[in-house]
Amino acid sequence: MSGIALAIPASGNGDHFLDSLVHALADLLIQNGMSLITKVIADGQSEEQLYRHWARVGRISGVVLLEVRANDRRVKLLRSLGMPFAAVVDATLDVDFPAVIVDLAASISVLRRFLAARPHRRAFYITRPVERVTTLSNTALIEAIAADDLFDVVETEHSVDAALTAGSTASAAGPVTLVFDSDVHAVAALAAFHTRGISVPEDVAIISWTNSALCQSARRSITALDRRGSEIGTLIGARIIDAIAGDQVSHDRAPEPFIIVGETA
Amino acid sequence: MSSVRRLGPSSENTRSAILDMIRSSGTVSRIELAEMSGLTATSITRIVKSLIEDNLVVETGFGDPTGGKRRSILELNPQARFAVGLALDDARLTYVVANLGGNVVGQLVSAGLGQKTPSIEIVRIAEELKQLFTQLDIPVSHVVGVGLAGAGLDLGAGAERLSVTADEWDSFAIQEALESRIGLPVVRDNDAACAALGQFWVGRIPATQDFATLYMSNGFGLGLMVGGGVSRGASSNVGEIGHMVVDINGPDCWCGSRGCLEAVAAPRAIVAKAMRNRGLSTELDLHGGDNKLRHDYNAIARAAASGEPRATALIEQSAQFVAAAILSVVNVLDLDRVYLAGPGFADAGAIYVRLIRDLVSRLARTRSVHGVAVELSDPGLDPAALGAATLALQHTLIPHKRFERQR
Ligand SMILES: [Zn+2]
Numbered sequence: 266m267s268g269i270a271l272a273i274p275a276s277g278n279g280d281h282f283l284d285s286l287v288h289a290l291a292d293l294l295i296q297n298g299m300s301l302i303t304k305v306i307a308d309g310q311s312e313e314q315l316y317r318h319w320a321r322v323g324r325i326s327g328v329v330l331l332e333v334r335a336n337d338r339r340v341k342l343l344r345s346l347g348m349p350f351a352a353v354v355d356a357t358l359d360v361d362f363p364a365v366i367v368d369l370a371a372s373i374s375v376l377r378r379f380l381a382a383r384p385h386r387r388a389f390y391i392t393r394p395v396e397r398v399t400t401l402s403n404t405a406l407i408e409a410i411a412a413d414d415l416f417d418v419v420e421t422e423h424s425v426d427a428a429l430t431a432g433s434t435a436s437a438a439g440p441v442t443l444v445f446d447s448d449v450h451a452v453a454a455l456a457a458f459h460t461r462g463i464s465v466p467e468d469v470a471i472i473s474w475t476n477s478a479l480c481q482s483a484r485r486s487i488t489a490l491d492r493r494g495s496e497i498g499t500l501i502g503a504r505i506i507d508a509i510a511g512d513q514v515s516h517d518r519a520p521e522p523f524i525i526v527g528e529t530a
Numbered sequence: 531m532s533s534v535r536r537l538g539p540s541s542e543n544t545r546s547a548i549l550d551m552i553r554s555s556g557t558v559s560r561i562e563l564a565e566m567s568g569l570t571a572t573s574i575t576r577i578v579k580s581l582i583e584d585n586l587v588v589e590t591g592f593g594d595p596t597g598g599k600r601r602s603i604l605e606l607n608p609q610a611r612f613a614v615g616l617a618l619d620d621a622r623l624t625y626v627v628a629n630l631g632g633n634v635v636g637q638l639v640s641a642g643l644g645q646k647t648p649s650i651e652i653v654r655i656a657e658e659l660k661q662l663f664t665q666l667d668i669p670v671s672h673v674v675g676v677g678l679a680g681a682g683l684d685l686g687a688g689a690e691r692l693s694v695t696a697d698e699w700d701s702f703a704i705q706e707a708l709e710s711r712i713g714l715p716v717v718r719d720n721d722a723a724c725a726a727l728g729q730f731w732v733g734r735i736p737a738t739q740d741f742a743t744l745y746m747s748n749g750f751g752l753g754l755m756v757g758g759g760v761s762r763g764a765s766s767n768v769g770e771i772g773h774m775v776v777d778i779n780g781p782d783c784w785c786g787s788r789g790c791l792e793a794v795a796a797p798r799a800i801v802a803k804a805m806r807n808r809g810l811s812t813e814l815d816l817h818g819g820d821n822k823l824r825h826d827y828n829a830i831a832r833a834a835a836s837g838e839p840r841a842t843a844l845i846e847q848s849a850q851f852v853a854a855a856i857l858s859v860v861n862v863l864d865l866d867r868v869y870l871a872g873p874g875f876a877d878a879g880a881i882y883v884r885l886i887r888d889l890v891s892r893l894a895r896t897r898s899v900h901g902v903a904v905e906l907s908d909p910g911l912d913p914a915a916l917g918a919a920t921l922a923l924q925h926t927l928i929p930h931k932r933f934e935r936q937r
């Protein structure tokens with residue numbers, strides 16, 4: 266069976282956007298008689314070593330790249346190794362390789378429109394530390410927010426406790442909207458505010474930047490952004506299959522993200 | 531470092547018990563190990579020496595930097611050993627590789643068992659394991675074993691068990707066959723028990739918190755965690771919840787009973803009902819045959835998740851039976867926590883959670899004493915595969931905690 270390989274940054278652990286992308290990618294590959302192998306990598310250096318290893322031992326037909334940046338070293342490396350690849354890239358990049366283009370600005374616009382239609386209140390984006398963030402979406406998101414006044418960005422350690430503390434501090438001075446980068450944290454915050462008798466969404470509105478089954482099955486369904494992880498996974502699967510067959514140029518655009526309006530915002 | 535655990539000096543499991551103490555402590559000194567185990571400092575020194583020689587444990591530095599006697603600190607070397615968990619399923623095989631610390635280092639997802647026979651598939655599985663170790667750059671000598679998670683065990687059950695379509699899987703001794711082919715120890719448990727173990731492992735659930743994991747693939751299984759261990763039963767078939775009778779006047783079940791949960795609420799029952807609705811089956815491109823069971827079920831579940839009314843009605847009907855079964859389990863066992871896991875809950879899990887939560891909160895006998903949390907397990911991982919890897923780690927490295935299957 267021919268295998269497609271994917272290196273997953275250790276910091277992407279628990280990111281359900283990435284999980285839904287990988288799940289849908291695997292489905293498409295299986296339908297096409299292929300398999301998917303993933304390896305968790307600590308940093309960029311071990312990622313490059315891994316690609317060299319895959320080229321050396323063989324049996325990997327192609328590589329899927331995440332979070333490609335301008336002048337990405339990995340693109341050059343994979344070309345020099347002769348390994349077909351397809352990448353998930355942000356719309357701000359010009360690419361000359363097979364790719365699925367994700368317009369992150371669209372996610373932010375969707376959120377902006379959603380918040381604008383609601384009574385105005387301060388909004389906080391609660392996220393793991395920026396320098397530790399490596400998944401495609403969050404890095405660019407924070408860069409975009411930095412040039413914008415949509416939210417105040419609160420960086421915390423990536424843990425439920427830290428996110429809850431940050432959320433509580435932010436909401437101490439009156440009604441706010443809290444956007445959590447992690448669905449797990451959004452669900453935990455809902456439970457914590459409920460225990461303390463704080464009304465959601467009246468006192469604190471909660472939005473998850475990542476939709477998942479957890480958001481939909483929470484005590485009250487959590488308003489969340491569907492960033493189309495499954496669809497992107499299927500599209501990148503088609504791109505890598507075509508790339509192996511010789512198509513080195515085709516791009517797809519990821520479908521538009523949308524808000525799943527739940528009971529928390 | 532909560533309590534002193536006295537260990538018999540002649541126990542052949544002493545070494546593994548010490549290893550487990552180091553693992554659960556994070557970092558620990560030899561003196562602390564002696565205090566925790568009740569062994570002499572000499573015995574501890576000897577055991578630690580052998581663990582260090584095997585590279586299972588490393589010295590990380592010195593404690594007490596402010597003065598006094600400097601004590602070297604020990605910790606587990608997570609990269610020293612690995613185990614594989616393999617979840618056997620119709621739709622996909624998921625291999626999860628975990629290190630000694632229980633962290634996932636890589637995964638392989640390949641085609642499911644489908645209609646192929648065991649003699650063909652066992653060759654493929656052995657080959658895929660070999661490929662996995664090569665691609666992840668893990669020497670086979672560092673792999674302690676393979677855990678298998680699959681539907682029920684040893685019951686001589688019908689074709690519904692491991693594969694919906696290939697009866698041969700029923701009588702096939704996969705554990706022995708794989709062991710002799712790959713030359714590594716292979717352990718096996720049912721998928722629900724593995725999922726509960728996986729949930730326990732990643733959820734950082736305290737050992738004092740008992741819970742049940744309801745697993746849905748083609749059928750149902752219930753994994754019970756009691757006191758931090760999986761509850762097994764006489765034939766390791768505790769949790770055959772699929773054959774709990776939920777409708778005494780319901781349809782015949784292949785097990786000989788009627789109105790079983792599986793007969794009225796499993797994917798096959800849902801697809802059969804959907805096939806009777808010509809409009810819906812055409813719209814969702816349903817095939818109706820067993821070889822397309824998962825495809826058909828997933829299409830219905832996705833339609834329900836996006837609010838399609840006919841599909842939603844079918845899933846809700848199933849969820850009501852599941853809720854009734856869970857209510858009985860909660861009442862019998864006085865549980866306060868239930869997780870839902872497995873491919874059957876991947877798309878429409880939220881509907882099941884909602885209906886189970888609603889019924890249990892209204893009707894559980896214990897409702898005035900405590901609530902019952904009903905939650906989906908982490909959607910990002912395959913808890914059965916991770917639990918199977920954990921099982922293999924425990925089986926080989928901490929045999930004093932091994933939960934033997936009784937025959
Ligand atoms: Zn039955």
